[in-house]
Amino acid sequence: ITGAGAIGPFGLDAEDLEPSSGPAPTFRVRDFVRTADPRTLYRSSELLLAAVAGALRAADLQPRGSSRERTGLFVATDHLSPSAAAEFRASLRERGPTGPSARAFADMVLNAPAGAGAQRLTLRGPHNVISAGDAGGLLAVILAARHLATRTDADAIVAGGVQEGASLGSEGAACVVLEAHLDGREGDPERQLARPSPVSSFRIEGVGVGGPDDYGLALELAVQSLSRARARGDAVISGWFGPPGLAELVPGVNHLGDMSPCPGAGGATSALGLVRALKVATGRVVVFTPPA
Numbered sequence: 001i002t003g004a005g006a007i008g009p010f011g012l013d014a015e016d017l018e019p020s021s022g023p024a025p026t027f028r029v030r031d032f033v034r035t036a037d038p039r040t041l042y043r044s045s046e047l048l049l050a051a052v053a054g055a056l057r058a059a060d061l062q063p064r065g066s067s068r069e070r071t072g073l074f075v076a077t078d079h080l081s082p083s084a085a086a087e088f089r090a091s092l093r094e095r096g097p098t099g100p101s102a103r104a105f106a107d108m109v110l111n112a113p114a115g116a117g118a119q120r121l122t123l124r125g126p127h128n129v130i131s132a133g134d135a136g137g138l139l140a141v142i143l144a145a146r147h148l149a150t151r152t153d154a155d156a157i158v159a160g161g162v163q164e165g166a167s168l169g170s171e172g173a174a175c176v177v178l179e180a181h182l183d184g185r186e187g188d189p190e191r192q193l194a195r196p197s198p199v200s201s202f203r204i205e206g207v208g209v210g211g212p213d214d215y216g217l218a219l220e221l222a223v224q225s226l227s228r229a230r231a232r233g234d235a236v237i238s239g240w241f242g243p244p245g246l247a248e249l250v251p252g253v254n255h256l257g258d259m260s261p262c263p264g265a266g267g268a269t270s271a272l273g274l275v276r277a278l279k280v281a282t283g284r285v286v287v288f289t290p291p292a
Contacts, residue, residue, distance in 0.1 A: 001141075001176045001202040003061065004275045005054025005160075007047055008172025008262050014054060017276050019261045023166040036120050042107050043171075044081040044164035045116035051173035052117050052158050059177035061156060063123065072125030072154050074144045075114040076136025076161035076267035083164065084108050113162050125154045134264075137161030137271025141176060145204045148180040155180055161267030169264015174271035176278075178204070202278055 006014040032053040063071040088104035144159035160175030208221030
């Protein structure tokens with residue numbers, strides 16, 4: 001993980017990420033992506049664009065030329081854009097079934113924000129959209145890491161989540177940039193990026209995934225994957241991502257406490273928690289999501 005971007009009720013930058021709830025502040029999407037036309041974007045797409053652009057900027061990664069084909073985007077989102085849905089319903093009331101808003105109708109799909117992000121930022125690599133509740137953002141990161149570890153069609157993937165509207169708790173978006181680095185291990189030498197890994201980066205040594213309430217299984221799998229990677233260092237577990245007492249199951253864990261900055265932010269919830277954990281984490285990081 002070489003960079004992170006976030007936007008939400010706390011502000012417009014990942015550096016401002018602190019516990020908060022409610023809507024994200026008003027902003028101009030062109031301040032983040034100069035080629036973005038706000039007349040063609042709904043709120044969810046603008047939020048995601050801001051987070052993706054911030055993550056790319058933090059990673060000092062600007063895909064150009066052929067690198068655009070090898071940079072992907074994985075996004076978690078659970079709801080259609082409320083602003084697009086409202087505009088579509090208003091057009092039906094005003095003009096009837098023969099004159100609905102084609103623009104709003106086209107954006108009433110879960111893939112609309114990710115599609116807008118990939119198009120405006122020319123991210124032409126692997127593309128994935130998932131829906132998994134509050135766990136979605138972190139699951140998108142896990143899927144991106146697995147893709148980079150097992151496939152050869154990408155060098156970098158931006159992954160995270162987005163939610164528009166604060167009716168469920170909070171709105172916002174958070175993304176991280178994942179880059180594949182071999183670091184001298186066996187594999188295709190062409191998969192190594194030309195540039196060195198940034199100093200302020202975090203390596204994903206392994207993951208553990210379990211079903212709803214399977215915290216014990218997920219923890220066991222995570223610890224096993226760390227052991228297989230021969231990882232060394234402290235584990236950091238975010239207390240909000242697991243039930244009380246989970247940290248005590250792993251000796252020597254540095255327990256950070258509640259890392260959830262914006263509860264109820266849908267697909268962005270666990271992505272925002274991950275970004276906040278990375279701000280203060282040292283050593284190895286183990287993060288748990290809530291049940292999907």
